[in-house]
Amino acid sequence: MDLADQIAQYMVSGLSTGAIYALIGIGFAIIYNSTEIINFAQGELVMLGGMFTLFFLETMKLPLPLSILLAVLATIASGVLFERLTIRPLKAPTPLSLIIITIGGSILIRGIAMLVWGKDTHALPAFSGSEPIAVGSATILPQHLWIFALTGIAIVSNKLFFQYTITGKAMRACAVNRRAAGLVGIDVRRMVLFSFAISGGLGSLAGIIVAPLTMTSYDVGIMLGLKGFCAAIIGGLSGGIGTVLGGLLLGTLESLGAGLISSGYKDAIAFVILLLILFIRPQGLFGRAQTERV
């Protein structure tokens, strides 16, 4: 296998992990834009997606598609519950106290998951076999195709929701100008709740589709969450294309770095990028953060 083939292979796996990061990152962005907080429990929602699927599949013995659907719904419910119990009760919330609460919440969720499901690593079955498909000189797993397809669908429907539905527009309005949103009759707290629900849905989907490739356990949320955060930061915390590109860029760089330099540096690459962006271009690589938020 010569270098070009290797690079093609790294690109394929990089893009698929990148797609996962993008989904998680969009979850960060949606909550950030409606509440100005970084929800550090986002990664735990990703973990819950995988763990719930496993629960429905193996403990309840349900078929895989149904388990996935139920897992997404259960994670959405967890996101909503999280908002209700931790964010809403605060009388005088400041972004800082809320962010700390989300960190506390993430530790709690992780702890509960560990007690319920143990510390073992679990594998989800691939959605449709694991016979590799040759694409040019690279090979690609059916699960990669699922990742690309489902991520694409999720991102496009997310975009359509925010662009064309009145609820989506109302959520954007809260992000743009909370006070004015209240004055036109939008119940801002309800929109915050919605943003947790949508982030829960996207996050769980990410956790589910990646689980057959990378396995899942009670603590996968930490790393996946931070990588998603990194994608969102590269994208300037936009809920749209910026974060998608951020995720893909991050996934590809990570995969190339791990393959060509050393796999030990895989995570370091992500965090070096994160720090560089925060130091040099805190508004994100793709600018326009002020007008493109959603």
Place this chain on the structure above:
Amino acid sequence: MLKVKNINTYYGKVHALKNVTIHLAQGEIVALIGANGAGKTTILNTLSGVIPARTGSIQFLGEPVETLPPDRIVKIGISQVPEGRQVFKGMTVADNLELGAYLRFRSREPREQIRQDMRHMYELFPRLEERKKQMAGTLSGGEQQMLAIGRALMARPRLLLLDEPSMGLAPLVVQEIFGVIERLRRDEGTTILLVEQNARAALKMADRGYVLETGKVILEGAAAELLENPEVQRAYLGKEKKEIWER
């Protein structure tokens, strides 16, 4: 239509409204005038439920409304055009107007009625129609003010609260906006509570007025009388001084 009785509103420990009592009758234009910090905007925000009054009562169409949250206030027919327009800058003009009708979408009102009202807004403010696909943040100050008014009207309010609609605008634009306000009352019977620093212009258009000072109503009466009142002339109209837009 609106009866506000002895309300007291606080910002933390600051006593911003002290026993304020005002009323509005159906179809009236009432002006609130006073210096900066007199509590004009606070009255509007208390009415809108943004900063609820600590004591006192507010009745709208016979119902007590002092404890309702902002979205319920809009629902019962009180819309505010906030100070500094506060349009949704990163969204299009059309989206801004649509969001004004948010509660009507939520209550499943037929889309056609909402669309008809959009057309009506474009007829009131033809410049908004020319720019309906543009981002609201790219509009001029006057256009943003028009958009803010149009957005509030999209909720079909019975009472419109206008906070400093002339702020920072060129004289001709102010005239245009005041023209629309008068037209709203004349053609649609909208009741209007107008907060203005530009006291003379406000009183010329209004039926009645209240003068506020440090959170208290110190004078009230027919607008024409207030215009003639020597106290008011000295303190708020700047006797002898002619505003540019009046020439």
